[in-house]
Amino acid sequence: xxxxxxxxxxxxxxxxxxxxxxxxxxxxxxxxxxxxxxxxxxxxxxxxxxxxxxxxxxxxxxxxxxxxxxxxxxxxxxxxxxxxxxxxxxxxxxxxxxxxxxxxxxxxxxxxxxxxxxxxxxxxxxxxxxxxxxxxxxxxxxxxxxxxxxxxxxxxxxxxxxxxxxxxxxxxxxxxxxxxxxxxxxxxxxxxxxxxxxxxxxxxxxxxxxxxxxxxxxxxxxxxxxxxxxxxxxxxxxxxxxxxxxxxxxxxxxxxxxxxxxxxxxxxxxxxxxx
Ligand SMILES: [Zn+2]
Numbered sequence: 724x725x726x727x728x729x730x731x732x733x734x735x736x737x738x739x740x741x742x743x744x745x746x747x748x749x750x751x752x753x754x755x756x757x758x759x760x761x762x763x764x765x766x767x768x769x770x771x772x773x774x775x776x777x778x779x780x781x782x783x784x785x786x787x788x789x790x791x792x793x794x795x796x797x798x799x800x801x802x803x804x805x806x807x808x809x810x811x812x813x814x815x816x817x818x819x820x821x822x823x824x825x826x827x828x829x830x831x832x833x834x835x836x837x838x839x840x841x842x843x844x845x846x847x848x849x850x851x852x853x854x855x856x857x858x859x860x861x862x863x864x865x866x867x868x869x870x871x872x873x874x875x876x877x878x879x880x881x882x883x884x885x886x887x888x889x890x891x892x893x894x895x896x897x898x899x900x901x902x903x904x905x906x907x908x909x910x911x912x913x914x915x916x917x918x919x920x921x922x923x924x925x926x927x928x929x930x931x932x933x934x935x936x937x938x939x940x941x942x943x944x945x946x947x948x949x950x951x952x953x954x955x956x957x958x959x960x961x962x963x964x965x966x967x968x969x970x971x972x973x974x975x976x977x978x979x980x981x982x983x984x985x986x987x988x989x990x991x992x993x994x995x996x997x998x
Contacts, residue, residue, distance in 0.1 A: 760867035761835070763787040765904075766859065768874060768885040769843065770794065770821040771957045774828050775907040777872060778950030779976055783940040785833030788869060790862055791825070792855065792885050794818070794838035797846040805845050809963035814846060820959055828956035831949055837862055844881050855888035856895070863892065872902045872978070875919050877909035886919075890928065894983040902933065905977040908964075927984025934980070941976060 762784040767773035773781065773789040781787050800813040811817035822838070829836055839858055841850050863871065871893070876886015893901050910916050920930060932938075940946075954972050955961070 759786070761786050761788045761869040763872050764863060764866055764869040765789050765834075765872040766874060766885060766889055767791040768793060768879070768881045768906075770825045770838075771828075771960050772874065772882075772906065773834075774832065774950070774953045774957070775972055776874070776904045777976060778832060778953050779941050779946040780872065780904075780978070781832040781834050782946040782949040782953075783943070787834050788837055788866055789825075789829055789834050790837040790839065790859070790866075792839050792859075793841050793843040793881055794822070795840040795842040795846075797842055801846055803845045805963060809959040811959065817959070821957075824957045824959065828953040831953040831956065837866070844879075849880070849884065852884060852887045852891060855884065856891040859888055860892050860895070870900055870902070871898065872904060873981075874906050875903050875910075875916060877906040877915050877919060878912055879906075879909060882906050882909065890923070890981075890983075893981060897983060899982055901981050902937075902978045903930070903981040907976075908971055910977065911971050923981075929982040929984075930979040931982070932980070933978045937978075947973075 763780070765773040765777050765781060765787060767789055768791075770791050770793075773791070781789070796818045797814050800815040802813050806814060806817040809817060809820075811820060825836060839862070841855065841858070842848055863869070871889070873889035873893070874882055874886050876883045876889075889901075892898070905916050924930070951973065
């Protein structure tokens with residue numbers, strides 16, 4: 724999560740997912756640690772978004788996967804305003820610290836990490852939607868095709884990009900049980916979420932309220948408590964945010980079911996029941 728997208732000088736970007744080339748701390752494969760399919764796979768643009776937006780859901784479904792997209796480390800290291808605000812000397816130090824924070828947070832929630840090596844937009848060289856969609860599809864299949872939980876993709880260019888790539892996956896695989904979550908903090912910007920729902924409805928995507936059984940699992944105090952502790956593991960990011968929006972991180976999480984466009988049907992009228 725970042726409040727402002729900075730674009731740095733050109734940097735290397737991973738345009739394809741190549742696990743064999745990745746050091747272990749960037750990419751952890753699931754096959755050796757996960758004999759059973761994960762209940763959910765939450766796609767997270769940055770290291771913190773899944774927990775900020777879906778921490779209670781993750782706490783209620785232990786063993787779920789959090790797949791974070793922008794975990795790549797630029798070479799040579801870069802110094803950006805955001806990393807400095809978070810207390811890091813350069814991008815290498817920032818990535819090390821942020822991955823350690825993420826490990827701590829996911830351990831609290833009983834979730835397992837998959838980290839893709841794409842570069843955060845603050846380091847430049849943003850990947851294409853197709854490259855992200857291919858990497859996400861491969862990750863999802865290798866994880867046993869668990870139920871997906873994907874960002875609506877609000878405001879920040881990295882979030883919009885990941886949202887678009889996830890919807891490409893939903894469309895190509897014709898998935899009908901995917902959950903879409905409203906990106907924490909950015910969802911508080913007036914009109915942003917509604918505009919996104921309306922644009923996607925024009926493309927033929929259909930949204931419906933979360934099923935009762937899933938909704939009921941979101942509210943137990945134990946899940947809320949675990950989320951709150953996990954959120955505070957991201958110390959450097961909270962420092963950079965200067966605790967500007969902590970109230971949103973304690974607000975109810977918001978989800979909808981998303982259905983891909985159906986062939987031969989016209990765009991659907993946007994009518995949304997919030998949950
Ligand atoms: Zn983010």
